[in-house]
Amino acid sequence: MSKIKVCGLTNLEDAKQAAEVGADLLGFIFAKSPRQVTNREVAKISKELPAGVKKVGVFANQSKAEIKETITKCDLDYIQLHGSESPKFCKQFRLPVIKAFRVKDKTSLSQLREYEVDKYLLDTYVPDKLGGTGKTFNWELAIQAKKYGSIIMAGGLEASNVKLAVKKVSPWAVDVSSGVEVKPGKKDYEQVKEFVESVESTG
């Protein structure tokens, strides 16, 4: 079964609930975003989470020093680089790196071969928006991207479409942010639960 990443968490209540209902990875956005969090906030949340759930820090075009400081202060397990970080930049960290690629068409996939990273996250290309778009992309391209390595599907996933995504692509993980929110940064418990149940129903 694909793993589940719930992203864009900004508070302890939502993070704990997501972990309790079965999320495997929790994402915290340190990049500029309506869901942006601080080291101080995530360090506090991090201490209260159950053992086993993985904490992912999401960054976009931030400095190596800033990312390293956050890794230590927030006790992260993965970093997600969601900007235009180079293949060389991605190789400088002690943690596994998830590199995000914004998919527009099949030419978007050609960059993946240049990156030696732990996971390839595919998100939807929307001009002037780095992430959290709530839009899906052509999932045939996600199937093609699997030849480069382990992939995480993101972009516009929600309880009503994630089952089809998992069945069609069988990614290493699915990632949801705006699809389970009441407003940017605030999750809806029922929608998170439904999302997890939809993935679990795929076996």
Ligand SMILES: O=C(O)c1ccccc1N[C@@H]1O[C@H](COP(=O)(O)O)[C@@H](O)[C@H]1O
């Ligand atoms: O959510 C944001 O605001 C954001 C800002 C900067 C970089 C990444 C961001 N979100 C990531 O976008 C994908 C998909 O989101 P959605 O489910 O379509 O809303 C997810 O990986 C978020 O971490």
